[in-house]
Amino acid sequence: MTKTNHQDLPFMRILMVVENISRKMGGESGKSFYYLQLLRERNIEVRAICHGRVREELRQEFAQDPEQFQKIHFIDDTWYQAMIWWIGKKFPYRIQDLIFNQIIHWVTQYQGRKLAKKLIQEHQIDLIFEPAPITPKGLSFMYDMGVPVVIGPLSGGLDFPPAFQYMDSKISRLSIKVSRYFSNILNQLVPGKLKADALIVANPQTQAALPQGSQGKLYEVIECGVDLDFWLPKKLHQSQPDQIIRFIYVGRFVDWKGVEFLIEAFHSVVSFNPNVVLELVGDGRLQKQIKNRVKELGIQSHVQFHGWQPRAKVVQLLHKCDVFVMPSLREAGGNAIMEAMAIGLPTITTNWGGPASIVDSRCGILVDPTSPEEFTEGLSKAMIRLTESSQLRDQMAEAAKQRVREDYFDWQSKCDRMIEIFAETLPQTEKVPVLNSR
Template identity: 40%
Template sequence: MADSTTTETDDAPRVLIVSEHASVRFGGEAILPWHYFRFLRRRGVEAWLVVHSRTRDELIGLLPGEADRMHFLPDTALNKRAYQIGRRLPGRISHFTVAYASRLSTQRAARATARRLIAEHRINVVHQPILVSPREPSLLYGLEVPVVMGPMNGNMTYPPAFAKRVDAAVLRLSRRATNFVNRLSPGKLQAAALLVANERTRQALPAGARGEVITLIENGVDLEIWSPPEDRAPRDGPTRFIFLGRLVDWKAVDLLLEAFARVQTNPPPVLEILGNGPMRASLEEQVGRLGLQDRVRFSGWQTQVECARRLREADALVLPSLYECGGAVVLEAMACGLPVVATAWGGPTDYLDDSCGILVPPDSREALIAGIAEGMSRLAADPELRARLGRAGRQRVEHEFNWETKIDDMLGIYRRVIAARASQATPLADSPPPSR
């Protein structure tokens, strides 16, 4: 871990990572604050973490030597009651009502803890990596040090041909309310820097935000976990496709199964589906109707290490998602040397091009199914194409999306906002005289 003898200067970042949750087990956006904290400590940067207590045992187990730098927010009566009520409500309604109240309660506790730690440890920059939604309000303001938020990634819509999959009225109402709510909880309006993954996210920032807006990709890859096999030589047997993700409507696994049924190669390919969710039962029934029982396997939820192992054993990843803001699994597959077939919509378009994958426009339901089937057929029939795309994807991840590069970028941003705050605090008498 960090070297206690690391030389420190007056402008060296002393970073407080504040997040509602952090977890390797749950993955998704929850893993982002954890990676910031552990990679900063590995570099010898003075850093602390404030996070909800629900993952205390997991995080301390991962880095027991850093336990004194982790501060956990207790599960309150409001958090517990909100969770109980939210389970009975539709997902979007829960997110914007009782779950929102729970998040605000946690953020109030986090702000109080942050103020105490800033004073105790001379912290000079606070970083709130999540929630990644650009419209989600923040209570991290008035902390006397610059606050960095993000990278955020959002402002997603469904492709026009699939818009019926979302309650558009609820979506419009929630978006109209965000500017008002961000005035009540003005953390984003007062932040020193707002990090956005792409232009569509930039356009969704609340009106009146005065911090510097910086483009930085949301996701990164831990190359120690996600790596290619030592030997990916062509092998006999069926082509092995894999899907990783939650089994929910917007992941469009039902369309993937329709496409997979059309892939006619010899020998027939196989498909492994990693993940759980409310659609699993209906998807298993669909597999039966399509007569794919011998070629499709549902493997349920797996740890990151196990997912990485199974990616190394696969030949290609398929991600047909219709509402994917980030798509970290695309980067993880690329890091494992796999080509990717994905919907040309949202997050995957930030990572993929025709040098390392196949993007399928979601022009209609039939066009997406046909395009995915064609992409899978091309890869199944051409081992050399798979190898070439896989190598290019790995190289791209190494150069642009690995966590070491991401930490370099973040340290530069921390120093930038620290220097800007110091210049604002400099008394006029200490300022250099104007040139003549």
């Protein structure tokens, strides 16, 4: 992969418009924080518009750089957004997320649009960058702003595999169908995605899910990123004959993450080889149910529940383990997978969505979600296979570390690629050197 020559890029004044910029919140918010941080390191003048809920966190983050904090502009909730949130809490989670939370977000985006127009004039902004929300059909209010708009990387538009669509209730499936139908209409009314100068997508599924009529230039860059300065590789040690093999899952305890299938599969692994342990890191609505099932299966001495843990603790746990397992059934991205790969863990994951784009046969095992029974059996066979062969684990570990440094998986190269896209999107102007941060 060719490194960016920053001296060939024009000087830029970028305005990031994104609801949350937060290292603590993680997810989309954490990705936005990385973009803000790395763009600044490359001597790009970057301002940001975000929600007031992250004001104090960012004040602390930039305590040593108050000038940059002054370049972050905050939007606070209105009273009617609070009322919409209160009403939405009475509905199922998917409906809350697809309808009520979207309405709240639209109000924030509309406020952001008005503020962005003001900042463009006051600070001679060259380009608007909207890294989130990552959903391809989500509305963007950043249109007719007088400067180019770059949106993405987007990810999503993903359903359960056909054999697992029963996991969505009938009302949720209907809500999804209706929301997707109306999203095309809404995107005609609020044509930010249609008029964007550049749209960055994570995969072909996301590209296919874009609103009808999108005209911007398309780029493909995976939406996840891994900080190679933080997720450092672990040292490989020669395996011992009776060594305990440790599998680890890091993620939420929700149905679409597939944790219940992992538990059933691991029960078979324990029956085959009792020298195994499954470390479960995270929490969520299904945590109590999963704990009860572990007891019913009689494998509680082989399963350790760690609950939610900060990043530093997750790193420590990953370094003690041998194989990462992510049985997610509707994973558009795969941040946790890439972090485990950077550390040097082979991965067992689902041959569907984002994980299928990240993991290949060199660095892990992809399990086809053909049916619940076959998926469970496939997970157990994959775990048994890696339990039996230390040589295969070591080969995949080395390939995983190499793989995560390719194709813009790490944040440094990802940010360089974004700058290239910005430069291609801007009108050709006299080029002024931009300092290389490396």
